[in-house]
Amino acid sequence: MKTYDIIGIGIGPFNLGLAALLQPVNKLNAVFFDQAPGFDWHPGLMLSNATLQVPFMADLVTMADPTSTYSFLNYMKQAGKLYRFYIREDFFMLRKEYNAYCKWVAEQLSSLKFSHKVVSIEYSGVYAVTVENLLTNKTTVYHAQKLVLGTGTQPHLPEFAQKGIFPKVIHTSEYLSYKSSICSHASVSIIGSGQSAAEIFNDLLPVAADGLQLNWFTRPDRFFPLEYSKLTLELTSPEYVDYFHSMPAEGRKQLLSKQNPLFKGINYDLINQIFDTLYEMNVDQDVTNIQLRPNVQLDNISAKADGSYTLQLRQLQQEVSFTCDTDFVILATGYKYKEPAFIKGISERICRTVDQLYDVQRNYTIDINSDEIFVQNAELHTHGFVTPDLGMGAYRNSCIINAIAGEEIYKVEKRIAFQQFGVSEEELAVTQHDKAYL
Secondary structure, eight states, X not given: OOEEEEEEEOOSHHHHHHHHHHTTOTTOOEEEEESSSSOOOOGGGOOTTOBOSSOTTSSSSTTTOTTOTTOHHHHHHHTTOHHHHHHHTOSSOBHHHHHHHHHHHHHHOTTEEESEEEEEEEESSSEEEEEEETTTOOEEEEEEEEEEEXXXXXXXXXXXXXXXXXXXXXXXXXXXXXXXXXXTSSEEEEEOOXXXXXXXHHHHHHHHHXXXXXXXXXXXXXXXXXOOOHHHHGGGSHHHHHHHHHSOHHHHHHHHHTOHHHHSOBOHHHHHHHHHHHHHHHHHSOOTTEEEEOSEEEEEEEEOTTSOXXXXXXXXXXXXXXXXXXXXXEEOOOEEEOOOGGGGGGGGGBOBOTTSSBOOOTTSBOBTTSSSEEESSOOHHHHOXXXXXXXXXXXXHHHHHHHHHTSOSSOOOSOOOSSOOSOOHHHHHXXXXXXXXX
């Protein structure tokens, strides 16, 4: 019976990065499973001009190993595009470019098994992972000492708009599949405040110029930009994660609720581009068929006899309810982590908080021994807003690999920020000493 050191479940960017960083590590053997037929990152939002919100160095490997074969720069060199990228002088790669890069890496890694669905997991000294090959319908049991759960987040929809209830109410993740249908209708409403909502609104502005009624409703009091100042970016540092993780659970929850501009905002340049486009459109015609409405919350959706919808909306500051009729609805309501059903068989080995969330330790483990089951992008409540950040993926993977290997395979920076986020142990000791004499 072959026993792997690591079985990774889910092959999104984070576990793909882990597989790439493990490839040259001879002392560890790993296998990764994903039920999808191949790597494809957010295909429904692969707009031609959309970029990542992090620089190209936030690829799968560079921040852990700048010399890696699997870096974005090496991909561009091998593709004969490096000088064009250099001349472009833009740190932010196109989203479709990032997707192509990830596919290139995936094609080179022998540890990846797509079209393989994890059915269940049991534990008896090692983890027994039952996997169904979706191409052959054959079931095989694989064994491993450690697990890395990278099943990722899933599109989140409000209860009153769950998938299947209304055929023309979609999540942003499905946008491109429905775009031609949207453009053939008379009106569309976008609900949400983040980057995806802004990208889709911007993408539909040319159609609105031809008469499409385009509405954008967002609950925050403004269309807020992603905060990207340099001292603010220091909050994506390992030491800030240390600080955040050490806080009481309620303190973390309150702090996280105030940090939306740090990870849910819109690119500053895109906000300006939207305004400039509206300004240019308004020179020739009064753009009364375009609505931008902050401070508005969607409370419900009801279907009309003609196949369109009535949105039940509420202006939050004025505390006034109103309605809007629309043919199509695009919900930019984000993504949430959903626990995979296959972990039921090892539930007794998983530690939980009082809220029944994963009790994720600082080293990204959730098991009773704090060294067996690692998670990727499931620790927002314990590690903070950097959890889904592509730029921290290589750091987290370095920590995971080093923990499993029992040695420093990849150098991990302990301190990168100029700021100090909390009271040091030395200062705390002095304070406690002083109190003892009061």
